[in-house]
Amino acid sequence: MLSVNNLHVNYGMAQALRGVDLHVNEGEIVALIGRNGAGKTTLLKAITGLVKVKEGEITYLGQSLIGQPAHEIMKKGISHVPQGRQIFGDQTVEENLLLGAYTQIKKNPKQVQQQMEREYERFPRLKERRNQQAGTLSGGEQQMLALSRALMSNPQYLVLDEPSMGLSPLYVKLILDTVSQLRQEGKTILLVEQIAGAALSISDRAYVMSSGQVEMTGNSQDLLHDERVIRTYLGA
Amino acid sequence: MLQAIVSGLIVGSIYAIIAQGYYITYITTRTMNFGQGDFLMVGSLLGLTSLTTMMAAGINPLVALLITMIVISGLTAILGWGLERIAIRPLNNNFMSIAWILSTVAVSMMLRNIAMLIWGRNVIPFPSPFGNEVLRFAGVGITMHELFVAVCAILIMACLFIFLKKSMLGKALAAVAFNPDAASLMGINPRMMAILAFALSSVLAGIGGILVGPITNTAFYMGATLGLKAFAAAIIGGLDNPMGILIGGLLLGVIEQVIALGDSAYKDASAFLLILLVLIFMPQGLMGKKVKEKF
Ligand SMILES: Nc1ncnc2c1ncn2[C@@H]1O[C@H](COP(=O)(O)OP(=O)(O)O)[C@@H](O)[C@H]1O
Ligand SMILES: [Mg+2]
Numbered sequence: 001m002l003s004v005n006n007l008h009v010n011y012g013m014a015q016a017l018r019g020v021d022l023h024v025n026e027g028e029i030v031a032l033i034g035r036n037g038a039g040k041t042t043l044l045k046a047i048t049g050l051v052k053v054k055e056g057e058i059t060y061l062g063q064s065l066i067g068q069p070a071h072e073i074m075k076k077g078i079s080h081v082p083q084g085r086q087i088f089g090d091q092t093v094e095e096n097l098l099l100g101a102y103t104q105i106k107k108n109p110k111q112v113q114q115q116m117e118r119e120y121e122r123f124p125r126l127k128e129r130r131n132q133q134a135g136t137l138s139g140g141e142q143q144m145l146a147l148s149r150a151l152m153s154n155p156q157y158l159v160l161d162e163p164s165m166g167l168s169p170l171y172v173k174l175i176l177d178t179v180s181q182l183r184q185e186g187k188t189i190l191l192v193e194q195i196a197g198a199a200l201s202i203s204d205r206a207y208v209m210s211s212g213q214v215e216m217t218g219n220s221q222d223l224l225h226d227e228r229v230i231r232t233y234l235g236a
Numbered sequence: 237m238l239q240a241i242v243s244g245l246i247v248g249s250i251y252a253i254i255a256q257g258y259y260i261t262y263i264t265t266r267t268m269n270f271g272q273g274d275f276l277m278v279g280s281l282l283g284l285t286s287l288t289t290m291m292a293a294g295i296n297p298l299v300a301l302l303i304t305m306i307v308i309s310g311l312t313a314i315l316g317w318g319l320e321r322i323a324i325r326p327l328n329n330n331f332m333s334i335a336w337i338l339s340t341v342a343v344s345m346m347l348r349n350i351a352m353l354i355w356g357r358n359v360i361p362f363p364s365p366f367g368n369e370v371l372r373f374a375g376v377g378i379t380m381h382e383l384f385v386a387v388c389a390i391l392i393m394a395c396l397f398i399f400l401k402k403s404m405l406g407k408a409l410a411a412v413a414f415n416p417d418a419a420s421l422m423g424i425n426p427r428m429m430a431i432l433a434f435a436l437s438s439v440l441a442g443i444g445g446i447l448v449g450p451i452t453n454t455a456f457y458m459g460a461t462l463g464l465k466a467f468a469a470a471i472i473g474g475l476d477n478p479m480g481i482l483i484g485g486l487l488l489g490v491i492e493q494v495i496a497l498g499d500s501a502y503k504d505a506s507a508f509l510l511i512l513l514v515l516i517f518m519p520q521g522l523m524g525k526k527v528k529e530k531f
Contacts, residue, residue, distance in 0.1 A: 102408060
């Protein structure tokens with residue numbers, strides 16, 4: 001349902017993406033792994049309209065996303081949980097969630113309220129802290145909030161950028177379990193992860209990126225046992 | 237003395253209204269309309285023309301005033317939208333660049349010249365629709381118009397604070413101010429928010445113009461000092477703190493009037509002395525936030 005063909009993105013003179021091909025089918029979890037600076041974040045930003053594409057094509061449900069601004073792409077049902085969470089730190093937890101439903105709150109206030117209840121059920125901790133300034137939450141709580149905020153618009157498609165970054169093992173497990181759970185709820189997911197082992201074990205397929213290109217791709221189980229992947233990314 | 241404080245609070249509340257315009261565009265776009273004072277002048281002169289025309293046609297002064305305020309709000313909103321389109325957006329701004337300062341000043345110069353062509357070079361008296369009656373409370377004289385300014389100021393500030401803190405649009409403005417990329421991932425269009433901010437800022441200037449007219453009278457050059465004083469109020473209060481700006485405006489108004497008791501020649505100088513003192517000792521403004529890390 002999402003396909004990226006021969007994608008090139010530059011930052012000034014620097015080439016961040018050099019001809020990336022990737023596709024994600026409905027209902028899949030696809031993992032994207034690779035070293036720091038490989039271009040993973042840039043690829044996600046290109047998909048959701050946060051960086052300008054120099055060359056190539058991105059299509060979603062048969063429509064081109066090239067040249068569309070982020071706030072329009074989001075309305076097509078693609079939600080992006082950015083790297084570093086990027087919650088609105090000077091607003092409360094509940095205000096952050098409401099902003100996640102910004103495009104729907106006027107049309108369907110009831111539905112938004114229900115979605116908020118669902119998110120509070122998913123992460124009871126958020127409910128306890130609903131009136132707290134989001135900037136004062138712990139890293140794990142902020143990641144829950146970033147995830148829930150992205151889900152408030154009830155998207156079909158989720159793009160997650162290193163949701164486990166900087167979290168304690170307990171929170172890493174909670175977040176990754178939630179990602180698997182979301183697939184059960186019918187979401188299609190593109191997951192960028194530093195913890196390659198965990199990403200490969202919860203995903204169907206994976207892409208390995210390096211220097212702005214796709215270096216390897218295949219079935220996650222196969223990659224998990226691939227010599228080169230083990231040596232470079234699973235760090236023996 | 238008490239008289240000076242009361243008059244100071246009245247004038248100060250107008251400074252505060254105009255200065256909130258700087259705040260709104262600053263937090264959303266990190267830019268400001270340096271022609272805010274001239275937008276006020278346009279509001280004032282247009283308001284005067286509209287008011288006198290309607291009153292000459294025999295319309296009740298209060299009705300005429302109400303209609304004028306609505307019309308001026310609409311016109312200045314359009315002016316603000318236009319300013320964002322021609323003087324802010326094309327420049328791809330950040331606060332460090334000075335292009336937006338030059339472009340907004342250029343627009344203000346144009347407005348000033350156009351106003352001079354239309355309304356002439358002379359000071360035009362702005363008769364208050366409430367007449368010249370002075371009410372006395374405990375020895376302090378206050379005109380009906382000043383009372384009206386006080387009521388308007390309270391209403392405007394209350395509406396503004398409720399809008400910024402409680403409405404969804406206000407939350408969206410704050411989100412864009414905090415992190416425009418993250419806001420756009422929520423489906424918020426940062427450009428629409430910039431237009432909204434400039435429109436709102438201009439409306440505040442326009443309404444400020446109608447309120448201040450009967451106090452200072454009107455002329456094509458009236459915007460320069462008033463815009464600067466409102467800017468002073470914003471700097472004193474802290475550009476990112478609407479409550480601080482309100483206090484800054486009131487403080488400035490009172491200090492000015494109290495100093496004018498001694499020698500009115502020092503009235504304007506006192507405003508700028510106050511800014512200097514605040515900038516030297518409290519560069520964040522009286523109530524501005526300390527610079528803080530986002531993550
Ligand atoms: N805003 C930017 N300006 C200039 N270069 C950037 C910017 N963001 C990323 N880069 C560069 O683009 C490359 C890819 O970065 P990124 O997509 O963040 O990689 P990853 O997410 O895989 O760590 C890196 O070399 C990085 O230095
Ligand atoms: Mg990254």
